[in-house]
Amino acid sequence: MMRSTAEAGLDRLHEAMAARVAKGELPGMVTLVAQGEGLHVDPIGVMAFDSAEPMRRDTIFRITSMTKPILAAATMMLVDDGKLALDEPVDRLLPELADRRVLRRVDGPLDDTVPARRPITVDDLLTFRMGHGLITEPTFDPPYPIVNAARELRLVMGPPDPRTPHDPDGWIKRFGTLPLMYQPGERWQYNTGSLVLGVLVARASRQPLAEFFRTRIFEPLGMKDTGFVMPENKNDRLPSQYQTNFQTGKMELQTLTGPSVWNRPPAFPSGAAGLVSTIDDYLAFARLLESEGVHGGKRLVSQRSVELMTTNRLSPEQMATGGPLLGGQGWGFGMAVATVTDEVSAEPGRYGWSGGYGTFWFNDPHRRLVAIAMTQTSDVLFNGTMIEFAKLAVHS
Numbered sequence: 448m449m450r451s452t453a454e455a456g457l458d459r460l461h462e463a464m465a466a467r468v469a470k471g472e473l474p475g476m477v478t479l480v481a482q483g484e485g486l487h488v489d490p491i492g493v494m495a496f497d498s499a500e501p502m503r504r505d506t507i508f509r510i511t512s513m514t515k516p517i518l519a520a521a522t523m524m525l526v527d528d529g530k531l532a533l534d535e536p537v538d539r540l541l542p543e544l545a546d547r548r549v550l551r552r553v554d555g556p557l558d559d560t561v562p563a564r565r566p567i568t569v570d571d572l573l574t575f576r577m578g579h580g581l582i583t584e585p586t587f588d589p590p591y592p593i594v595n596a597a598r599e600l601r602l603v604m605g606p607p608d609p610r611t612p613h614d615p616d617g618w619i620k621r622f623g624t625l626p627l628m629y630q631p632g633e634r635w636q637y638n639t640g641s642l643v644l645g646v647l648v649a650r651a652s653r654q655p656l657a658e659f660f661r662t663r664i665f666e667p668l669g670m671k672d673t674g675f676v677m678p679e680n681k682n683d684r685l686p687s688q689y690q691t692n693f694q695t696g697k698m699e700l701q702t703l704t705g706p707s708v709w710n711r712p713p714a715f716p717s718g719a720a721g722l723v724s725t726i727d728d729y730l731a732f733a734r735l736l737e738s739e740g741v742h743g744g745k746r747l748v749s750q751r752s753v754e755l756m757t758t759n760r761l762s763p764e765q766m767a768t769g770g771p772l773l774g775g776q777g778w779g780f781g782m783a784v785a786t787v788t789d790e791v792s793a794e795p796g797r798y799g800w801s802g803g804y805g806t807f808w809f810n811d812p813h814r815r816l817v818a819i820a821m822t823q824t825s826d827v828l829f830n831g832t833m834i835e836f837a838k839l840a841v842h843s
Contacts, residue, residue, distance in 0.1 A: 465492075477491070478818075479817070494686040508822075519779075520748055523756060524664075531647075535568060541643070576633065580628070720803070739753045
């Protein structure tokens, strides 16, 4: 029997990913390609390098920054409800961030500041233009006073582990003691916007972030394994996490985020990087966006809100200064948007995001395609694995 083009494409995808597992680049992964009625899920390899336990379709992954698009959707639900407005200053609900000061120079002393030209808005948080975020030049987290001060306050502005000890109110109070790095609206900077936005969403909804996510997103979409906490009876479904140590060049087990860390609710539920999920749960969220906000015949978020989330909001100058994290892409609300044709898509408009522990997702609206790959090996994000996955997924 002749194999279809789609089947041959999926075979090529499987072979390429299985070859990387066989070479020891990662112990295992789960991939998913959904197009129209077609759905293909492929668990490959094992849960840890020293394990014979196979990766499974229901494996639970730390999705880190793939939390951000979910937070953006939650925010837009509150906009739809009339509880937030995109152009409103955040000061109404976050008085800790009123009357901002801005560093005269990003590497300068904390007391060398000018007043902010305008307040931070909800839109600024969603588009990562609030005036604060990760610094990537000349290095990641250079030892500038503003970076050191956040570290001393244990705000955990970058990698999510070890976690901040502060609850949302304590966190925002401490963050409010620091000046901004740049004027609000000026440039794109990663991560901080989502940390602040998680506090804002909780206050706007008058319930903890975990509760709002559960009632408005996870339960309606049937995302039964997604949350800030994982019950102990699911511990064996969480793989080991790995990353290459660039000093030694060796792949190392990361021990800061073992199963026991996930069995108790975090002090600060991070809207930037705090969720665990499965490939099928994340597919449900991806399909909500693909269907412009409708799930099972019920509208969960407005069509206009989904359009705003999945359309580039940045100027060309802001995209250009996005550094290696943005990689020349645009940014909508909580996710990247491809603004030009590239090696993955023949047309612009692809949107999605990745997680720093080795997870990756995009929707290609022109092909009605959802592609997700989940690992717990950070290297896949920069060693070509995910680019190869994306290119093969769109041609499967």
